Amino acid sequence: MTVPVLDTEGRREAGVRGLDVLTENLRRTREALAGIDDAVITVGGECAVDLAPLSAARARYGDRLTVLWIDAHPDLYTPRTLPSGSFHGMILRTLLGEGPAPLVPDRPLAPEQVILAGLRAFEPDVREQIEDYIERAGIRRHGVSDFEKVLDGLSGPLYVHIDLDVLDPPEFGATCYPEPDGVRPQRLIDLVSQLDNVVGAAITEHAPADDAGNPDEVETIRRLGAALRVGG
Helix, strand or coil: CCCCCCCCCCCCCEEEHHHHHHHHHHHHHHHHHHCCCEEEEEECHHHHHHHHHHHHHHHHHHHHCCCECCCCCCCCCCCCCCCCCCCCCHHHHHHHCCCCCEEEEEEECCHHHHEEEECCCCHHHHHHHHHHHHHHHHCCCCCCHHHHHHHCCCCCCCCEEEEEECCCCCCCEECCCCCCCECCCHHHHHHHHHHCEEEEEEEECCEEEECCCCCHHHHHHHHHHHHEECCC
16 A cells, blocks of 8 residues: 655745644545554655554554664654654654644553664654653663564564665665664664564665665565564
8 A cells, every 4th residue: 555645845844844744644644544444564764754653553552562662763752852854763752742732642652562673763853862761761772783682572562664774885885874883784683683573564664766766675675574473
């Protein structure tokens, strides 16, 4: 299924770029998901595309849901801590109940439901604030060196969010915000293949220079999708 989202800049409101467009796209995505009574894999777009699917999974599975957020960036900013106003840097904070009012889900995630994996890059001026928030909230986190530690005690139902910028740019560079010293593609595929009870997933932030994309990178995405045993 393809959701016909708006592709316009929109207005900056409440410190968020294109808030009106984001709100309308959220409505359209919710409408599309309303007719699906099954696991959902979302592919394409930036991290904000996961707002409706993940909110739906939270509503369906409640406190039993665990969210594995695989990303080089925390996506835990607010309009006050992200001057650019780019919502894809605020989406996880919004899913946790702190974000632009029209986008906050009716039933936000609890911090103990979230695990960050591959985290290594922050906005420099507010890194301390975000690090402090992660610690105070009690969000479990792992970087690149201890990436596989996310598997320890992991239980589902499990929703897996993959931002491709978690990967090392020399091996996968077609992302919106590549960051050095990332995870090798095979390492990510191996980890994903070990996940059980996956009830939903998203693969986001692929930004190739042309429509065809690099064949090796396209194959990496195909293998990631194959490794995700959604519903299994």
